Amino acid sequence: MSCEQVSPLSMNTSLSGSSGALWPAIVRRTAHALDCGALLPIQTSRTTIDDGGVRFVVRQISSLARKEKDKQQRKAGSSSARASNPFLPYDPDLFVADISDTHLVLLNKFNVIDHHVLIVTRRFELQQALLNLADFRALFACMTQFESLGFYNGGPEAGASQPHRHLQVAPLPLDDSAPQLPIEPLIAAARMDGSVGTVPGLAFAHAFVGFDQALATRPLELARSAFERYMSLLAAVGLHAVDADGEPLQSAPxxxxxxxxxxxxxPRCAERTEGISINALGFAGSLFVRNETQMDTIRKLGPMSVLQRVAGTMGSASAAGSD
Structure with a gap:
C-alpha cells in the first residue's frame, strides 16, 4: 500500500533539457520513499585503486540481505516471472515521473548511489531485446535535465537482475571524491567526431562514439542520433539482431x-570472474564487491584485468560466448 496519494510528474520527450522538472521530483520522491520505508539503500564502504590511468572506485557492500529477502519473497509468491516482476505493478512510493506513453521513471529500490533511477517500459518488454528509438527518447528526456550517466545491462550475463526492460540513470559525479567519471581522463583522448572507434588506454574490448555537442540540450535530436550510433556500435563489436517471433533480440550480452x-x-563473455559480479558501472570505473576477500582479489588482479576477464571479444557475435 502506498504511504500517500501523489500527483505524478508528467513529462514528454520534447521536454527541454533546461526545464529542470525531473531532478526536484527525484529529490522529493527520495525523501518520501525513505520516510515510508519503500527505498532501502545499500550501505557501502569505499576505496580507490589506481590502474591503467583510471582511479577506480571500489565499494564494498555491507549487506545484501534485504535485497535477497525481497527477491525470495517475490519468487515464493508466484512461479511466474512476470507475476513476480517488480515493475508490473510498480511500487507507487517509488514512482517519480511519467516520461511518455511508453516509459516512466522509478527510484531504484536498493540503491547504492543516491538518486539512482530506472527508466522502465510501461508494458513488459524483454531486457534482451535490442533498444529502440523510444528507449533513447526516454533516456535523453531525463539525462538532458541534469548531469548524469545512463547505462544498460543487456541480459543476465551483463549484470541485469530483471527481465523487464529498464535503463538506468545515475547522477554525476558517481563519487564525491572525484568531479567526473573515473574513466574520463582516458575519454579525453578519444575521437569525438562521430566516427566509431575505441578509447586509447581502455584495456577491455569496446566500441566508442562521440556526439555532436550542439545536440546536448535537444533531447529528441540527440536520441535519434544516439539510436543510429548505437546500431553502429553493435555492428562494430559483432552483435546483431536475432529474430524471435518478430522481436529483435540481441545476439550476445x-x-x-x-x-x-x-x-x-x-561486449560480454561472462557476468562475473573470481565470484565478482560486474555490470555496466564497472566499465565506467565503479566496481562493487561483497566482502574483503573480493576486495583483495581486485587489488591483486587489478581492476582493468578484472574487466578484461568479463568483456567479450571484438568483431564476432559468436565470440561473446567465450573468453
Missing part, C-alpha cells in the same frame, strides 16, 4: 554507457 557527450558499448 553487452553493456552500454551513455552521456550527452559520448556512448560506449562493451
Amino acid at each position: 553487452y553493456n552500454l554507457l551513455v552521456t550527452t557527450r559520448w556512448m560506449m558499448l562493451v
Whole structure:
C-alpha cells in the first residue's frame, strides 16, 4: 500500500533539457520513499585503486540481505516471472515521473548511489531485446535535465537482475571524491567526431562514439542520433539482431554507457570472474564487491584485468560466448 496519494510528474520527450522538472521530483520522491520505508539503500564502504590511468572506485557492500529477502519473497509468491516482476505493478512510493506513453521513471529500490533511477517500459518488454528509438527518447528526456550517466545491462550475463526492460540513470559525479567519471581522463583522448572507434588506454574490448555537442540540450535530436550510433556500435563489436517471433533480440550480452557527450558499448563473455559480479558501472570505473576477500582479489588482479576477464571479444557475435 502506498504511504500517500501523489500527483505524478508528467513529462514528454520534447521536454527541454533546461526545464529542470525531473531532478526536484527525484529529490522529493527520495525523501518520501525513505520516510515510508519503500527505498532501502545499500550501505557501502569505499576505496580507490589506481590502474591503467583510471582511479577506480571500489565499494564494498555491507549487506545484501534485504535485497535477497525481497527477491525470495517475490519468487515464493508466484512461479511466474512476470507475476513476480517488480515493475508490473510498480511500487507507487517509488514512482517519480511519467516520461511518455511508453516509459516512466522509478527510484531504484536498493540503491547504492543516491538518486539512482530506472527508466522502465510501461508494458513488459524483454531486457534482451535490442533498444529502440523510444528507449533513447526516454533516456535523453531525463539525462538532458541534469548531469548524469545512463547505462544498460543487456541480459543476465551483463549484470541485469530483471527481465523487464529498464535503463538506468545515475547522477554525476558517481563519487564525491572525484568531479567526473573515473574513466574520463582516458575519454579525453578519444575521437569525438562521430566516427566509431575505441578509447586509447581502455584495456577491455569496446566500441566508442562521440556526439555532436550542439545536440546536448535537444533531447529528441540527440536520441535519434544516439539510436543510429548505437546500431553502429553493435555492428562494430559483432552483435546483431536475432529474430524471435518478430522481436529483435540481441545476439550476445553487452553493456552500454551513455552521456550527452559520448556512448560506449562493451561486449560480454561472462557476468562475473573470481565470484565478482560486474555490470555496466564497472566499465565506467565503479566496481562493487561483497566482502574483503573480493576486495583483495581486485587489488591483486587489478581492476582493468578484472574487466578484461568479463568483456567479450571484438568483431564476432559468436565470440561473446567465450573468453
